[in-house]
Amino acid sequence: MGKDLCGRRHARTQEECVLPDAHYPNPHYSLDGTTWHDGLCRACHGDGRRAGASCADCGGSGFSLLELGED
Numbered sequence: 001m002g003k004d005l006c007g008r009r010h011a012r013t014q015e016e017c018v019l020p021d022a023h024y025p026n027p028h029y030s031l032d033g034t035t036w037h038d039g040l041c042r043a044c045h046g047d048g049r050r051a052g053a054s055c056a057d058c059g060g061s062g063f064s065l066l067e068l069g070e071d
Contacts, residue, residue, distance in 0.1 A: 010036055011058050011065050038063040 006017040008028055015030035017023075027035040040046035041058035054060035 008038065008063065009059075009061050010034060011038060011041075011061055011063055014059065014061075037066045039066050040064075 004021040006019050006021050006023060006028060008017045009015065010017075010028070010030065013030075013034065015032055015034050017028035018031055019026070019029050023029075027037050029035050041048075041055060041062055041064040043057035043064070044050045044055035044062065046062040048055055048058065048060045048062040050056070055062075058064045
């Protein structure tokens with residue numbers, strides 16, 4: 001308690017990240033066990049809105065999922 005939580009939402013499921021805000025570069029994590037990496041949405045450039053409406057690509061969050069490749 002007392003720590004600032006990340007609170008970032010998954011772009012598709014809208015599950016909220018429950019880790020402390022300083023968890024980067026580790027992935028986001030929700031209470032249901034979902035993990036994800038995200039970055040600024042390319043469609044709305046992080047604004048969350050496009051053409052006066054909520055961005056369909058990111059659900060209005062301004063962030064989209066990143067697919068990380070295996071090296």
